[in-house]
Amino acid sequence: MRGAPQSEDSLKILGDCLYASFIHTGHPSDLDGAISMFQRRATLTAIGHPSLPTQLRAIACLMLMRFLSSGLLTHVDEAASVVRTAIEGIPVGCADLPDCLCDMGIILMLRFKCFGCLSDRDEASKAHRNAVGLAGAGHQSFPSLLCGLADSLNISSNHTGDQLELEEGILLLQRAIDLTPRVDKRLATYHSTLGSMISDRFHSTNNILDATEQVRLLRRAVKAHQGSDKNILHDLLHRLALSLASLSEISGHLIHLEEAITTARKVVNLTSHSLPILLPSYMHFLGQLLGRRYHATGQLSDLDESLSILERVVEHSPMANHKLPDRLSKLGVLFASRYMVTHNAKDVEKAISNLEQAIKLTPPGHASLPTHYSSLGVAQLIRFWETAHLIENAHSNPSLAATFPVGDLNQRLMAAGMWALGSFRWLPNSPDILVALDTALGLLAMTAGLNQTIRSRHIQLQSDAPVVGATTAAPMALKVNRPDKALEWLEQGRCLIWNQINHLRTPLDNLHTHNPSLAERLKEVSRCLEIAGSSQEQPCADMPLRRKTSLQEESYAHANLAKEWEELLVQVRAIPTFESFLQPAKCSALLQDLPESGVIVVISVDRMGCDAIALLAGLDEPFHIPLPNFSKKKAEQHQRDLGLQLKSRELRLRKEDRGIDEEHSMRAGKRYRQPQGTPIRRVLRGLWNDVVHPILNMLAISQPGEEPPRIWWCPTGALSFLPLHAAGIYGPGVDSESILDYAVSSYTPTVSALLERVRNSRPIDNKVSGLFLTSQPNAPHTVPIPGTTEEVESIYKKAKGNRVFKVHGSDLTVDDCLNYLDVFSSVHFACHGYQNPEESLKSRFYFRSGTLDLGVILRKDLKNAELAFLSACQTSTGDEKLPEEAVHLAAGMLAAGYRRVVGTMWCIGDKTAQDVSMSFYDWLFDRMEPGSGFDGTLSAYALHHAIQKLRGDIGDTDGAILAWAPFVHWAY
CATH class of the missing domain: 3.30.420 (Nucleotidyltransferase; domain 5)
Incomplete structure (x- = not known):
């Protein structure tokens, strides 16, 4: 009866009924009623009663649901206020306190995600870490608390681009899964969250193993929840569709995108009957997938359906909804796409209008702004091509995206390219050209950072297709009469990984004089980063969870090292005269020591x-x-x-x-x-x-x-x-x-690299000055190579008393070979060589006892290395997918420390290899003092002489040219 007193139990029953009605109908009034009933019930509960924190947490959860429905910030603030009240009423040491702190972290991080306020992020992070610290491993909620902290780190990483936060989050999720019993219903949610975080890592690394792993995890979670909680199943299916879409991006297989669309349609159909509050989000994602399929297939019906869905979603999104800016942005991009087909002026105007509205509604400093600015710039350029209208704005928006301090790195890189190319084409006298290109080259280097393994950096460089790279920036600089900038950009934007290896091995003698402790720590971090970067092991589907966790711990430690490295560089550059330490070289520096x-x-x-x-x-x-x-x-x-x-x-x-x-x-x-x-x-x-x-x-x-x-x-x-x-x-x-x-x-x-060798040109230590020779004529899985033993024996005889050592076949292990590289300044390999077209770091030399891979060679840092003669096939071939990176065995020997390397651009004949080697060493040994160490200073002239001699013997037929032309000399 109206006005009659109500008990706590009856209020709970009424609240539950209203909540169930809301779930079924989606009517906001039902949710408001449920919150009111639970609030009245809480007022009847005595302060200090053990059940009060749980009641308040339930009220806060419903308020968050109301926020997701309305998008109004006041509802988040109300939820935060309720949880704060719960925390204040909990005595120290109470088992409920960690859960309440976790709830507070979730609420604040949600507010940060929507509005980008850094104080919310910091307070949320503190709350999550306090919750985990107070609970300890024995707490019944410990896995869910780890999950909450992990999710918080993931949201922060998406905003700031901090890879360290993402790696820590993945590690925490793996630990949570390891601690959760297999029968626990929460396990599927943890797997789902882990899959999403691996998906986010995939977007920063473009590693197909991450994309495949996330799909596997989510398939397993979906299977485990068939026939159970519909709300969780909807979320899992949605995340699976997201993961399949990510996998389609890197695999290029339309089948993954087709499955993503099918899964997304299933989510929409299920949600429309059971959880209408989430229907707009799921419809929005389906519309995006249809738009993506249109770009893959050109089927206009997909684009039309996509626009129809997104227009409906935007139309029914309240102006205060925090998701509206993103929805407007995606809608604007699709209108621009349709304009390119139909050339209907209304489409491009709608594109610009929606994107401008998205920017207007996005909070200042939000991580999504670079994407919105970039997309608006594209739409304005499209309109300019047709009408020559508002070209200034078309350039200003990409510049805002490129120089934004946070947000998607690849999006900012593409925006920098648009900014540079647009300025160059339409504003050729603008100083923005050089600023834009400087920005683009700086962002390009960041995409393959030291926080990744070398293999991952190669994958990233293969996958990225920046609008402007070093070889595009250079001709633009030359056309505006700046050869100095062209040279600087070619140096900065090429051989990124090569330069990183050199930076980690930079001599620190001068720094040690100014600050010994800083130099020692930088040296130690550099060494650890090299070890971490050369790791080859990747998680796979059948790997035990504990091993995956161990690999993730290594990945997290790697990211920590990269962050410390950057912090140490800041300290070094604060020292007078060290301001340019390991900064991209200026032209003036590149003209010294030639x-x-x-x-x-x-x-x-x-x-x-x-x-x-x-x-x-x-x-x-x-x-x-x-x-x-x-x-x-x-x-x-x-x-x-x-x-x-x-x-x-x-x-x-x-x-x-x-x-x-x-x-x-x-x-x-x-x-x-x-x-x-x-x-x-x-x-x-x-x-x-x-x-x-x-x-x-x-x-x-x-x-x-x-x-x-x-x-x-x-x-x-x-x-x-x-x-x-x-x-x-x-x-x-x-x-x-x-x-x-x-x-x-x-x-x-x-x-x-060349100038470094000129500057550091010095006599080789007599203790290691010498030549190590090996022949490997019968390596497993290869055909025999006739003449290699004779080749090595002949060189050995020509040594004339110089320090030379030889080992044949199975007498040499790979480990022994690596040791000999330390003992002898020069090496001659007569063996099979192989350039791996799929994984460059697995290019290798074949020995009787095993293989010597490029990845292993790169780990060496030989201070007294002189000459490496690689009498093997494909040692200087390179990787066509990485044309601007020196990714071959000859470059690996240079990176290991050798000052000079003789390699081959393609396969060589057995007799050819012998004759070139003989002529090469004849010429060198004739110019050395008997009994001296081995000196490769004149190796370029020796190879020139050997090729000319071979050419004189066999002539210039096509086959002859292919016989002598593959031999090349590298470095000084």
Whole structure:
């Protein structure tokens, strides 16, 4: 009866009924009524009663549900107030206190997620950590408390991009799962949350193993909850759809996207009958997936359905709903997409209107703003292409996105590219061009940070396709007459991982003089980061949970080290004279300590243009050499043509190099006569006419000489896979002319790497000065290599008393080999080599006792390494998916410390390998004092001589060229 007194029990029953009605109907009045009943019940409960905290927590939970329905911040504030009251009424040591603190953390973190207030995040984090600390491992809620803290860290990481928080969150979730009994219903929720966090890590690393693992976890959780709590099942299915969508992004398989859409439709259908409060969110996601499928298939019906769904969602979203800005943004992007098909002016206007409204409604400082700014910039550019309207705003929005301090890193990188390209195209005199490019190159380096393993960094660099990279920035700088910036950006944006390895091995003698303790800690952290970065083990489906947890502990420790490394660099740069310590090199620094005899030539290859930048001792600025007759398209065509020739001649594996050896056996009177227009000759002629000869002319290198000058080539893009050192015009029927007539060629990964070797050029320690030789003619899983033992024996005999040591076949273990690299300054491998096209760090040398992988080589830091001669196939081939990274065995030896490396760009013939090696060492040993240590200083000249001798013996037929051209010299 109205007005009649009500007991606590009756109030609870009424509240439960109203809540059940709300769940069924979605009417806000039912939820308000339920909250009112529970509040009245709480007022009847005595202060200090054991049940009061639980009652207050239930009220706060319903208030949060009301917030999710209305989006009004006041409802979050009310929930926080209720939980604070509960906490204040709980005595110290009460078992309910950790749960209440966890609730407070959840509420505050939700408010931070919606409104971006950092004080909320900090208070939430403190509450979660206090809850975990007070509870201890024996508390019945300990796993759920760990889950709460993990979720809090995940939300914070999504806002700040702090990988350390994400790694800690994943570790906490794995511990929670490990502590939860298999029959506990909460286990599925923990797996679901873990899957979501692994999904977030996937978006920062693009590691398909993360994407696959999250799908596996969620499938298991869905299966475990079939026929149980519908609310949990809906959430699990939704997260599974999210995970499948993520997997489709990296796998490229439409089947994953199709399954995601099917799962999302199922979620919408189930929710519309049982939990209408969540229906808008699930519909919004379904609309996004349909839009994504449209972009994959071009089916306009998907785009129309997607727009229809999202318009309905936006229409029914209250203005105060915290999710409205994101919904408006996604709707605007899809309108822009449809405009590109229909060219209906209303679509692009709706796109801009929705995106402007999204920005207006988003709280200042929120992590989603870069995405909104970037999308609005795209829409405005689309309109500009049609109407030439408001180009200034079209540039200002990408600049705001690129320079925003938080938010999705890849989105900010793409925005920086849009900003740079737009400014360059439409505002060519704007100083924004250089600022935008500086921003883009800085963000690009951040995408492959030291908090990831080298393998993960390679995956990230393969997956990212930035609008502007180093090779695009360089021609833009040259066109505005800034060769200094072009050089700086090519150095900064190429060989990122190579430079990271060098940074971790930077000598700290000067720093040690100023601050010994700081230098020692930086040295220790650097060493630990190298070890962590070289890890190869990845979690997999059948791995025990404890091992997964152990790997996650290693990952978390790795992220901690990376964070400490950055903090240590800040401390170092605060010391006078150390302000530029390990900062990207300025042009002025790159022009110091240049080799006295010779020239460094960096060649930029991009669709915007191709140019060479020459660095010569004595010049105070880079020397720009335009290459107007060359193009990215030509470079890629040359690469394809050469690849087809290598494939047609079966030069993929050393066992198939019989064709070369047959031609090798011919002498001058028995050579094949081949037309000068063969593909191989066209490639080398093109490189000569369009690249090398114009560079030589501009450098005034026009006369062959007895002592030709040195050229260190530093190519980019597809040119990295082409033999510049063999460029030329070869007979018959014409006068042959090639780079071999004018200069001695070497290659260098970066200018900085070469200069570092020039600066640190010093005599090799006599204790390790010597040559270690090994032949491996019969490695498992390979065909025998005839002649390798004879090759090594012949070199050994030529040593003339110099310190030389040899080991053959099974007498050498991989571990012994690594030890010998420490004991001897130089090494000669006569064996099989293999460039792994899928995982570059698993490129390897084959020994009788096992394999020596590139990943293992990179762990070495050989202070007295001199020369590595790699008489093996594919040791300087590189990875076509990482053209700007030096990812091959020769580069690995350089990274390990060798100053000079002889490698091969493709497979070599057995007889060819022997003859080049013999000529090479004959020339070197003739110039060494008997009994001295081994000196590789003249190795570039020795290889030049050996190739010229071989060429004189076998001529310039196609097969002969392919026999002598693969041998290359790296570094100083």
